[in-house]
Amino acid sequence: MKKLLIALLCLFLLIPLAGCGEDEPVEVVFTEDLNTDALAALLREKGDDMLLTDIPEHYAYQFQSVGSIPQIIYPMTQTMSFCVMPGDNGKNLFVLSVLTEDGETLDYVGAERILAYIDAIP
Numbered sequence: 001m002k003k004l005l006i007a008l009l010c011l012f013l014l015i016p017l018a019g020c021g022e023d024e025p026v027e028v029v030f031t032e033d034l035n036t037d038a039l040a041a042l043l044r045e046k047g048d049d050m051l052l053t054d055i056p057e058h059y060a061y062q063f064q065s066v067g068s069i070p071q072i073i074y075p076m077t078q079t080m081s082f083c084v085m086p087g088d089n090g091k092n093l094f095v096l097s098v099l100t101e102d103g104e105t106l107d108y109v110g111a112e113r114i115l116a117y118i119d120a121i122p
Contacts, residue, residue, distance in 0.1 A: 030060035034074040034082055039096075040118045043111040048091060050111070052084060082114075 034055070046054055052072060061074045066085075074082040079099040087093035096108040096117060108117045 029058070031058040032060070034059040034061075034076050036076065036080075036118050036121065039074075039076070039082055040115060043094075043115050047111045048094070050092065050094070052092070055084075 038056075038059070042050055042054055055074070059074055061072050064071045064073055069085055071083050071085045074084075076082055081097050083095040083097065085093050085095070093109065094111060094114060096114045098106045098108070098117070100106060108114045
């Protein structure tokens with residue numbers, strides 16, 4: 001009798017698990033790539049204290065790891081991308097990578113240098 005009661009108790013406890021199904025997948029919709037005007041406005045407002053949550057969600061991004069360092073990359077154009085990775089003291093490190101006509105990649109690190117490059121674009 002004890003075995004039957006234990007089996008019924010176990011069955012009773014397992015019934016809620018049968019109702020657990022997979023949740024509907026959350027669809028992430030990107031409507032555009034990050035552009036230099038939007039990036040410059042964010043960097044002027046927040047500077048090097050900008051957080052990832054300050055960048056609107058509708059801008060396309062991708063996750064990538066370099067070794068053990070996670071990066072979030074925002075493609076901007078065929079030759080330009082903006083990268084955010086964790087830095088020192090809980091702040092983020094910002095890098096704007098630009099591919100030159102010679103095939104070299106120029107990296108502008110930090111809000112000040114990124115803004116100087118964007119301001120110099122004709």
